[in-house]
Amino acid sequence: MNKIADRYPRFGYRRVHALLVADGWEVNVKRVERLWRREGLRVPPPRSKASGQKALGTDAHSLWMLPATSQGHVWSYDFMSLRTAKGAGLRVLNVIDEFTRICVGAHVGYSIGATEVRHVLERIFEDHGRPQMIRSDNGREFIAASLLNWLKDDQGVAPVQVAKASPQQNGFIERFNGSMRDELLNREVFHSLAEARVVIGQWVEHYNHERPHSGLQMRTPIGYAAYIATQPSLSTAPCERGE
Known part of the structure; x- marks a missing residue:
């Protein structure tokens, strides 16, 4: 079997x-x-064609129309999918600071809905503070009214969505996900949720602290954050610094 x-x-x-x-x-x-x-085997159910809410995104929320101008200004988040060796489906919720490219969180679970997204963000906010805005696509978890209201009303964080079917407008998290896929997920075989959490957590530490980033003048994200702390006049938006 x-x-x-x-x-x-x-x-x-x-x-x-x-x-x-x-x-x-x-x-x-x-x-x-x-x-x-x-054995923990299962096939993810097919997504409903109707999410219950229309897409909220717009071109005005793209990374080049609404660029991050400082650390903590704009975060972005998105999901990735993978499978264990036995076929169990896992999801990864990645959250990054767009200006420094620091990955502030990478949560792995079997199924991550809007409620768990909120719980993950609560923990990240406690550790890293709150951004002014958080950018996403129009995934049903991200446009759920309960999550949007909590972000705006309780946390003072403005949720912004890029235009529907326009992943390039949320390019920094797409680039991060691509790096994680290429450098880790395509090279590892995970046997359990616990193993995936440990290995992905180790890769995020490597990404933040050791991996030079071509869009940050070959500095690491943590190294770049330390650098801009000594350059208070530095305010060039990430999309102008290149990838």
């Missing part, structure tokens, strides 16, 4: 049962379902 799930990660237990029977296994579908759940 695990071998079939590894080979066909989009198959559910019923289809796997059919393949087992075709291969000569005398096993009923209920037993396969019990084993499937015990």
Whole structure:
């Protein structure tokens, strides 16, 4: 069953049962379902075509129309997806400061809805303070009324969404996600949620403290933050500094 799930990660237990029977296994579908759940295997449910709320984004919220001009001015966040060796789906919520490129948070979970996004942000705000704005796409977790109202009314943070289907308008978090995918996720095999959290956390530390960034004059994000602290007149927006 695990071998079939590894080979066909989009198959559910019923289809796997059919393949087992075709291969000569005398096993009923209920037993396969019990084993499937015990092994933590599952297929993410298909997304509904209607999220319940229309896209809120606009071109005026793009990174070049609304650039970060200082540390803590604009953060951005987005999701990534991956699978464990046994086919269990995981999500990663990444949050970065656009001006310094510091990753202020990378939370890994099985399923991360709007409520958990809020809890993650609460912890990050405690550790790093609050940004003036936080940029996202129009994912249903990010445009949920409960999250938007909490950000605006309780935290004093302005949520801004880029135009629908325009990931380039949120380019800094897209670039960060691409680096994480290329340098880590495509090279690692994760066997559990706990392992993914540890390994991804270690990579974020490396990214922040050790990895030179071409958009920061080959400084690390932490190194660049220390540098601009000694240059109070430095206010060039990240999109003008190049990638």
